[in-house]
Amino acid sequence: MSEKQMNVAIVGLGFGAEFIPIYQAHPNANMYAICQRSEDHLNEIGDTFGIEKRYTSYDELLADPDVDAVHINTPIPDHAPQSIKALKAGKHVACTVPMATTVAECEEIVKTVKETGLKYMMMETVVYSREFLFIKEMYDKGELGKIQYMQASHPQDMEGWPEYWERMIPMHYATHVVSPVLGMVNGRAEYVSCFGSGTVNDDIAEKSGNKFAVETCHIKIKDSDIAAHIWRFLFDTARQYRESVDVYGTKKSFEWPLIEGENPVLHTAKKPEPEIPERVEVPDYAHLLPPEIQNFTRAIHDADHLSFLQGAGHGGSHPHLVHAFLKSLVEDTDPWPNAPLSANWTSVGILAHESAVAGGDIRKLPEFTLE
Numbered sequence: 001m002s003e004k005q006m007n008v009a010i011v012g013l014g015f016g017a018e019f020i021p022i023y024q025a026h027p028n029a030n031m032y033a034i035c036q037r038s039e040d041h042l043n044e045i046g047d048t049f050g051i052e053k054r055y056t057s058y059d060e061l062l063a064d065p066d067v068d069a070v071h072i073n074t075p076i077p078d079h080a081p082q083s084i085k086a087l088k089a090g091k092h093v094a095c096t097v098p099m100a101t102t103v104a105e106c107e108e109i110v111k112t113v114k115e116t117g118l119k120y121m122m123m124e125t126v127v128y129s130r131e132f133l134f135i136k137e138m139y140d141k142g143e144l145g146k147i148q149y150m151q152a153s154h155p156q157d158m159e160g161w162p163e164y165w166e167r168m169i170p171m172h173y174a175t176h177v178v179s180p181v182l183g184m185v186n187g188r189a190e191y192v193s194c195f196g197s198g199t200v201n202d203d204i205a206e207k208s209g210n211k212f213a214v215e216t217c218h219i220k221i222k223d224s225d226i227a228a229h230i231w232r233f234l235f236d237t238a239r240q241y242r243e244s245v246d247v248y249g250t251k252k253s254f255e256w257p258l259i260e261g262e263n264p265v266l267h268t269a270k271k272p273e274p275e276i277p278e279r280v281e282v283p284d285y286a287h288l289l290p291p292e293i294q295n296f297t298r299a300i301h302d303a304d305h306l307s308f309l310q311g312a313g314h315g316g317s318h319p320h321l322v323h324a325f326l327k328s329l330v331e332d333t334d335p336w337p338n339a340p341l342s343a344n345w346t347s348v349g350i351l352a353h354e355s356a357v358a359g360g361d362i363r364k365l366p367e368f369t370l371e
Contacts, residue, residue: 002330006068006092007032009053009061011082013045015096016073020049021299022319023071025292028326032068035061058082062089069329071123072096075164076173080105083120087112092119094325094335097175099346103366106343106350110368113339121325121335122342126176126243127183128324129315130297131264133285135247135254136184144249145269147185150228151246152177155239166203169210170232171217171356174349179337180245181219181228188344190222191364194352200236210353213237217352222370232349284316293319344369 008023010016013036023031033053036042046054055061061070062085069092072082080100083093087109099122100106113120126132138144154177158165171194182189196212205211216231233239244256253267263279286294297316328335337345344365351363 002028004028004330005030006326006329007066008069008071008326009033009035009055009064009067009091010071010073011035011058011061012073012075013041014073016071017045017049018318019071019073019322020045020051022293022296022322024049025296026319026322026326027290027292028330029322032066033061033064058085062086062091067091069094069119069325071325075162076168077101077164080109083109084112087116087118087120090116090118092329094121094123094321096123097125097346098122098173098349099175099342101172101350103347103350106347107366107368110339110343110371119325119328119335120339120342121321121328122175122337122345123321123325124175124179124337124342124345125314125317125321126245127179127337128317128320130285130317131256131282131315132180132183132245133288133320134282135245138252138254139184139247139249143252144247144254145251147226147247147249149226149248150181150184152181152228152230152244154230154232154243155237156234156241157237157239158234165234166207167209168234169208169215169353170212170234171215171349171353173234174217174230174232174352175345176243177230177232177245178219178345178348181230182221182345182348183337184245184247185221185224185226187221187224187226188341188370189348189365190220190370191362192220192348192352192355193218193360193362194355195360196356198237200234204235212356215353215356217348217355219348222365285320286316289319289323293323340369340371 007030023029035055042054070086072095083095086093194217198213200213213236214233219228246255255265257264265277266280267276286297296319355363
């Protein structure tokens with residue numbers, strides 16, 4: 001890679017603080033500035049990591065001509081407005097998931113990227129997790145054979161998280177399950193059909209405008225004979241946290257662990273029945289990274305943060321995300337996922353909820369997400 005360095009500013013310092021030491025160690029980054037509305041927390045993080053440039057105002061940060069790129073880690077309703085504002089201010093954007101909460105916002109981001117020529121990357125953790133990289137490597141080598149079906153689940157009890165989660169609709173936060181089934185085959189969702197199941201309590205239903213406890217969706221993958229099934233819940237359903245994808249092929253099939261801490265199961269076709277399944281250990285993929293950040297696939301800054309208590313460190317994905325974003329900037333290539341692909345992944349969930357409200361009606365993905 002080039003020796004060029006990009007001045008990066010991180011916006012939002014809860015989960016966002018996890019990325020500071022990675023940018024500080026990456027050879028193509030200058031961890032230039034941080035932004036947080038709470039001045040006390042801003043200074044606490046700034047002092048901890050030795051960052052001098054600090055902003056409590058997002059607009060003031062964007063007005064700084066030395067900022068090359070922003071990495072947004074703010075609450076979900078802020079993602080799209082802040083991404084659009086940053087792009088219009090001439091900054092490249094990395095943004096935590098999801099891209100937006102409406103299809104119109106997704107379209108505006110894609111349009112703004114086209115107009116500005118800047119980079120946008122949705123920082124989706126699952127497709128850079130060691131588990132996904134392991135399955136993807138097997139598939140690309142032909143070891144799975146032809147993929148016949150995929151399913152992905154993201155159950156998560158959000159009780160005790162910041163209050164705005166009580167206003168969230170399950171499928172509006174679905175990229176952790178949409179991305180692996182589409183990313184596995186480098187596909188785009190063509191249309192979806194979704195059903196709601198069960199009910200949340202009256203307080204959550206009133207705040208969110210959604211009555212369903214669980215939303216379960218089928219995705220038709222464009223130019224493919226593969227359909228995938230995904231499901232989500234946020235409240236009032238008993239299950240340990242899990243972000244998973246199961247991939248079923250003609251030669252081998254991979255099933256994500258049912259319980260955190262267990263090894264996944266690999267099924268091999270045409271063996272005697274008792275020998276078909278075997279537990280496998282997923283290797284780390286730090287070797288794909290620059291030496292300076294390889295240790296971060298196993299490192300967590302704040303192990304007490306809710307995203308790690310219920311997230312298992314996101315499968316060592318954080319340094320891979322940082323590297324992919326910076327690589328796209330210094331080499332002037334498209335990040336993965338870029339803006340149209342991020343819009344496709346995000347719009348699946350938005351349209352899935354519309355489908356569920358309409359009793360399972362098919363919803364087609366808009367053309368701008370298929371580019």
